[in-house]
Amino acid sequence: MSRSTDPGHFFQTTTYLTESARKASKSKNTFGNPLKLTSKILAVAADPENNNRVYVAEAAGATSEISAVYTGPAAPLTSLYISTHSNTLFAGCWDKSIWSWSCSTRKPAQRYQGHNDFVKAVLCVSVHGREILISGSTDASIIVWDVRTGDKLHILKGHTRGVLALAIDPFTLSEPTVYGTEQAKASDEAIAFFSAGSDREIRRWSLTSVSASEVPSAPESPSPILSHDTSVDALRFDADGDLWTASADKSAKCLSRQQNWEADTELTHPDFVRDVVVDEEGGWVVTACRDEQVRVWEKGSGKLYHTFDGHFEEVTGLVLLSGQRLVSVSIDATIRQWSLKAPDLEKARKEAENERLGNEKEQEGNKESLLTEDEERELAELMDESE
Template identity: 80%
Template sequence: MSRSTDPGHFFQTTTYLTESARRVSKSKNASGNPIKLASKILAVAADPENNERVYVAEAAGTVRRVVLETAEISAVYTGPTAPLTSLCISKHSNTLFAGCWDKSIWSWSCSTRKPARRYQGHNDFVKAVLCLSLHGREILISGSADASIIVWDVGTREKLYTLKGHTRGILALAIDQFTLPDPILQGTEQEKTDGGTVFFSAGSDREIRRWSLTSTSALEASPASGSPSPILSHDTSVDALLFDGDGDLWTASADKSAKCLSRQQNWEADTELAHPDFVRDVAVDEEGGWVATACRDEEVRVWEKGSGKLYHTFTGHFEEVTGLVLLPGQKLVSVSIDATIRQWSLKAPDLVKSRQDAEEERLGEKKEKEGKKKSLLTEDEERELADLMEESE
């Protein structure tokens, strides 16, 4: 006997019907010049070769390269049959990497779109990936829901190190750019002293840990005097990590906050941005002095970096916002499980106009609601009511 998948054939609550109607209505908006794709978008990454293109990872297991100005899909990368959660691109080898629910990391040549190596070794979903070149050796780092981090040699697919310390799944990885080897010195005195790098990890255990990686070792970094280990700044899962131009660490958490952890203050939080729901990602615009956040409540918020005050809210997505990326020219790109890519300008004149437009729309909606309240009675009913009131007097 066949079974229907039509929602209309099943019992649905009033709340569900109201929410569905709201999303259908909101999905028709054109805010942020939406580019509609085939399935939920779980991650976004800038194209290092073209400022007008981004890569997006879909729940359907596909990566697409999208030209923002024309909405053209310029490349499609296929192979996985499970959702892709995270992306990174190697400038060194022009390779695209994607973490997958199938417990592996897939890779493709960015230019030919042909599948390259597949990295297998985790026991659960791969939730975060990043890549770097260390003394001429291409390195891939992956974090998984199995609570482990694996460091790979990209060329040989060899597992160099497996790092443990987190008690629950890894959700985010970030390279501390202030500790990267100077490429000018590689092969000389710096390489002789085995100068490496430090990267940070965070996950659903709310811990932020630091790891030291060199050409010969990988281990948890020893904290500086007075610095906590691990860093515990949030009450629950940390979904994103990002270093700004000052070397401070920005975080996004399911405790409904984004924070700036100050390097100079031993990673103590000196800014906290409160949200009404889980914060999924964060981006920093150094040029304009803005911090942008992605929230589960469907909104993209823009905050003053210096004061931490909310400046503007971009409304357009009609499902959870899952990722942000900032492109040159102060262009902010957001993606969502509503399957759309949207673009927002953080340039001062554009932000001022966006605020004005939002305020005008809010006032217009307020007047419309007030008008509806006044028009609940017909003219005849209003006269009849007036007569009754006079009689009662």
């Protein structure tokens, strides 16, 4: 007996049908010059060799076309990191491993296996000339690997639930970092990196070429850091060394280094916040939300400045390119690009306001048109009698 997978052959609620119709209609918009792929996009990273290109979960795409496809994993990819030290692309996967490819040949390289559940976060750093891979998993562990040999160097425990995000502390590096690329080399001292997960905890770790351990708690700097009510999905450092976080408690926060990682800014959202990036040149903080929106906030005041509306499903990742260009990706399978330059943002704000006013007038007109001529005449007579 044949079985259908067509949703139209099954019972569907009115709410589901209404929402499906809304998304189908919204999917036709061209805001952000969308590049359409074939599947959901869960991760994005900047290409360190080309300012006009990004890597996403299954393809490396320019703003107008896919330029390369990296194959191998049969399960979804969750996270990406590009090492300029070895010219290697790393990807965390649902199959419990980290895949890697040579960026120059696009051929599969080392595969790192050792986690017991989905790999949700990966990053790389060169420690005293030794390239180190760090991975976080929903098995609640962090593994430190030797990139060249594939050996597990350390298994770090502390989180009680899945590890969802990792970030290297740039103030413990001898060279500045760029998120998503391995531009950093460790100083003569230990480097520090931060982890966060679905247990709402943010933990700090110390790493050298021969050891790795959690930074002990101190009265002036307690550990773990507990700034959110639930899962923390993203960690990003800004130029001041402060830590920006994105959480499923519907907020993004800035944890101040000078205040021992206490939150000094909170950006409130209507739904889960999936990612956050900081545009230092423009003074903006940008957030990705499950409600399909990309929001631009004033970094200094924490005020919402503009909302980019284009995606029609949850926004899963953000990345900044040169020239104040923002790229967003979503499970709607589109990559979109937005300008954060002040004149372009102001133009976008005015266009959004004009569209809002136009929609309000249209809705008002629709309400008025619900009455027939006889009903309008009767209503007018009743109004006259009441005077």
